[in-house]
Amino acid sequence: MRTLLEVKDLRVAFPTDSGLVSAVSDVSFSLNRGETLAIVGESGSGKSTLLNLLGCLDRPTSGSIRIDGQEIAELDGDALAEWRAKNVGFVFQLYNLLPVLTALQNVELPLLLTDLGAEERRARALAALSLVGLTDRAQHRPRELSGGQEQRVGIARAIVTDPVLLLCDEPTGDLDRKSGD
Numbered sequence: 001m002r003t004l005l006e007v008k009d010l011r012v013a014f015p016t017d018s019g020l021v022s023a024v025s026d027v028s029f030s031l032n033r034g035e036t037l038a039i040v041g042e043s044g045s046g047k048s049t050l051l052n053l054l055g056c057l058d059r060p061t062s063g064s065i066r067i068d069g070q071e072i073a074e075l076d077g078d079a080l081a082e083w084r085a086k087n088v089g090f091v092f093q094l095y096n097l098l099p100v101l102t103a104l105q106n107v108e109l110p111l112l113l114t115d116l117g118a119e120e121r122r123a124r125a126l127a128a129l130s131l132v133g134l135t136d137r138a139q140h141r142p143r144e145l146s147g148g149q150e151q152r153v154g155i156a157r158a159i160v161t162d163p164v165l166l167l168c169d170e171p172t173g174d175l176d177r178k179s180g181d
Helices: 047-054 077-087 103-113 118-131 147-159
Strands: 003-016 019-032 062-067 088-091 165-168
Touching (some): 077 103, 103 118, 118 147
Parallel strands (some): 088 165
Antiparallel strands (some): 003 062
């Protein structure tokens, strides 16, 4: 099986008025394609920070992240953004849906960074909404959806690009058991 993710000696420290606060310390692991990894810990233990690092939203203070053989530190800002758009799907803890867009438009948003035409983008967004059981809510804005429906729109947005790496920060917290499964 091919290694998808290699993390070595990862550290993140944030400066504060009272000194450096370590958010992630000496994290090392690898993950093969097709494997699932759960990161568990207390609130404030650095789980979201680690996910942001793995998704290339933040850069580590030190250490190495290789995704699909690519050392992330070697990419400049533009190359990193392009790589992230093509390879990473995020399910954010707080959904991060744009309130002025419909569910369909929120799901389609990551596809605007691809070369797909409007018709193909719409078809893929509808397919992703179908996978989470929300095609009937495609034209609703976030304020017209329940928390669980918003979370499922966030999941659809994360999977619509068929990412190499799917990062989920408490992805089923607002879902009933059946929807969560």
